[in-house]
Amino acid sequence: MKESAFTQALLDPDLAVPTGLIDAEGRPAGRRFSVYRNNVAGSLIEALEQGFPVLQKLLGETYFKALAGAFLRQHPPKSRLMMFYGAEMPNFLADFPPLANLPYLPDVARLEFALREAYHAADAAPIAAETLAALAPERFMAARLHLAPALRWVASKYPVWSIWQANTSGGAAPQMRPESALVLRPGFDAVPHLLPPQGADVIAALHAGTTVGQALEQAGENFDITALLGLLIQGGAITGLDEDCG
Amino acid sequence: MFDSAAQHLPARPGVGYKPQHFKDILENPAPVEWLEIHAENYMGDGGRPLAQLRHLAERFAISVHGVGLSIGGEGGLDEGHLARLKHLCDWLKPASFSEHLAWSSHDDTFLNDLLPLPYTAATVARVADHIDRVQEVLGRRMLLENPSSYLAFQDADLAEVEFLREVATRTGCGLLLDVNNVYVSATNLDFDAEAYLADFPVELVGEVHLGGHFADMDDHGAPLLIDSHGCEVVDPVWQLYAGLIGRAGPLPTLIEWDNDVPDWPVLAAEAARAARILVPAA
Numbered sequence: 037m038k039e040s041a042f043t044q045a046l047l048d049p050d051l052a053v054p055t056g057l058i059d060a061e062g063r064p065a066g067r068r069f070s071v072y073r074n075n076v077a078g079s080l081i082e083a084l085e086q087g088f089p090v091l092q093k094l095l096g097e098t099y100f101k102a103l104a105g106a107f108l109r110q111h112p113p114k115s116r117l118m119m120f121y122g123a124e125m126p127n128f129l130a131d132f133p134p135l136a137n138l139p140y141l142p143d144v145a146r147l148e149f150a151l152r153e154a155y156h157a158a159d160a161a162p163i164a165a166e167t168l169a170a171l172a173p174e175r176f177m178a179a180r181l182h183l184a185p186a187l188r189w190v191a192s193k194y195p196v197w198s199i200w201q202a203n204t205s206g207g208a209a210p211q212m213r214p215e216s217a218l219v220l221r222p223g224f225d226a227v228p229h230l231l232p233p234q235g236a237d238v239i240a241a242l243h244a245g246t247t248v249g250q251a252l253e254q255a256g257e258n259f260d261i262t263a264l265l266g267l268l269i270q271g272g273a274i275t276g277l278d279e280d281c282g
Numbered sequence: 283m284f285d286s287a288a289q290h291l292p293a294r295p296g297v298g299y300k301p302q303h304f305k306d307i308l309e310n311p312a313p314v315e316w317l318e319i320h321a322e323n324y325m326g327d328g329g330r331p332l333a334q335l336r337h338l339a340e341r342f343a344i345s346v347h348g349v350g351l352s353i354g355g356e357g358g359l360d361e362g363h364l365a366r367l368k369h370l371c372d373w374l375k376p377a378s379f380s381e382h383l384a385w386s387s388h389d390d391t392f393l394n395d396l397l398p399l400p401y402t403a404a405t406v407a408r409v410a411d412h413i414d415r416v417q418e419v420l421g422r423r424m425l426l427e428n429p430s431s432y433l434a435f436q437d438a439d440l441a442e443v444e445f446l447r448e449v450a451t452r453t454g455c456g457l458l459l460d461v462n463n464v465y466v467s468a469t470n471l472d473f474d475a476e477a478y479l480a481d482f483p484v485e486l487v488g489e490v491h492l493g494g495h496f497a498d499m500d501d502h503g504a505p506l507l508i509d510s511h512g513c514e515v516v517d518p519v520w521q522l523y524a525g526l527i528g529r530a531g532p533l534p535t536l537i538e539w540d541n542d543v544p545d546w547p548v549l550a551a552e553a554a555r556a557a558r559i560l561v562p563a564a
Contacts, residue, residue, distance in 0.1 A: 039355070039356045039388045043393065046393060046395075055436075056436040058433065059433060059434065059471075060471045060473075062436075065434075066501040067500055067506075068432045068470075071508055072397060072432065075395040076395045079394045079395060083394070112392070113391070114390050114391065116322055116351075116363050116387070116392050117322055117325050118322065118323075118394060119322075119323065119325075119326060155326075155330070156331070157326070157327055157328060157329060158327035158328040159328035159329065159332075185328070186328075186329070221329070224330035225330075
């Protein structure tokens with residue numbers, strides 16, 4: 037047996053069943069081989085259904101199954117960790133012409149994948165809120181924050197957070213506007229929060245290791261840093277800070 | 283670090299752990315005395331899965347069951363994955379580690395299924411080399427599980443029991459005997475399940491699996507059983523199991539139910555059925 041021929045035939049139902057595979061009477065295996073084909077496709081489709089429940093809801097079960105079938109043939113897993121299968125889904129959707137009229141889908145997929153990554157990210161104890169509160173403002177502005185390993189964010193031209201919310205807990209119908217979502221995991225449940233405008237830029241800067249002051253410069257004068265800090269503290273997302281000494 | 287509950291699996295019923303049963307298991311585990319996890323589901327960096335596992339391991343013996351190592355693969359083992367397994371086993375100190383006689387990846391593509399191997403001398407050598415490497419890296423003896431088969435290979439020349447015995451002899455590994463897999467394969471490939479079990483080296487068996495399957499048909503209308511782990515164990519499999527335990531004595535016995543997972547009482551009732559067979563044998 038050659039694994040390569042077996043693998044190709046598993047992933048492409050249009051290919052013939054590989055030779056040398058037989059039943060108990062020596063006849064060609066025929067649909068016995070389909071058991072493996074069905075197991076592979078079925079298990080991967082199920083992993084995608086579990087990983088992208090909001091996409092599935094938006095597209096409907098039947099459509100999503102067909103989409104997942106097309107996806108898995110183009111992007112079979114490269115990792116043995118099925119919990120992270122589907123990382124290519126956002127780009128796959130962006131290049132999938134039949135869904136070009138739903139341009140927000142890639143960002144919804146990004147958010148769902150970010151939630152999964154956050155769920156499995158390393159644990160990290162947050163810094164005490166009092167430690168932050170005790171810091172003089174100028175020292176805080178000069179500090180660099182350590183953000184929790186579970187923190188993720190998705191910046192979108194579309195109302196990605198409202199779409200997620202409306203399809204999980206029945207929030208209000210999304211209004212067409214750009215939205216960015218911040219994923220935090222204070223305990224074991226990853227939750228997306230709506231970021232204020234420019235919030236994603238501030239988070240990206242903080243994550244890249246700029247000082248709080250530098251991150252705020254990018255956001256402009258009207259940016260509400262207090263609200264964002266409140267979100268980060270409540271979400272257990274600040275795990276430490278470095279004060280610049282030079 | 284923390285103290286794991288046990289260094290070996292008790293010769294009692296266990297179940298495949300499902301997160302939805304976490305509370306039930308802690309509050310009302312009887313007759314379940316140990317738990318099995320799929321290694322790959324606990325290879326994230328943190329969060330609820332590892333926290334739950336740590337909690338359970340303080341009370342129950344844990345069996346780590348790999349489903350993605352591709353021990354039968356043509357290429358070398360995925361050393362990165364093996365390192366993740368070692369990391370998990372070093373942290374958890376499970377009572378047992380087992381994997382499948384199967385392949386599941388080719389080059390860098392992971393197929394997420396247990397795929398069949400031709401039983402030949404060349405395959406014995408390859409599987410034995412891979413098991414040597416696994417046991418060397420993990421620093422422990424592993425158990426190798428017999429597969430469910432849906433087809434055969436024209437160029438195979440060894441019987442499955444012969445193949446398993448030869449691999450165990452070369453590597454010193456133990457065996458995980460899945461009685462449902464024996465029944466499924468025997469039906470699909472038209473051999474005698476009783477004879478298979480009579481020939482099986484029971485002294486090497488460190489664990490038994492029992493699970494459900496469903497019935498389909500092949501192109502010629504012959505029965506084709508599919509190992510689904512999605513329902514109760516069927517009576518003929520219970521009979522084979524009772525015969526095995528009667529001959530071999532009590533063995534750690536797992537109820538596998540991975541799809542359409544039922545509420546805890548249904549799963550516990552399956553484990554109780556195994557317990558009733560295990561007790562008279564003790």
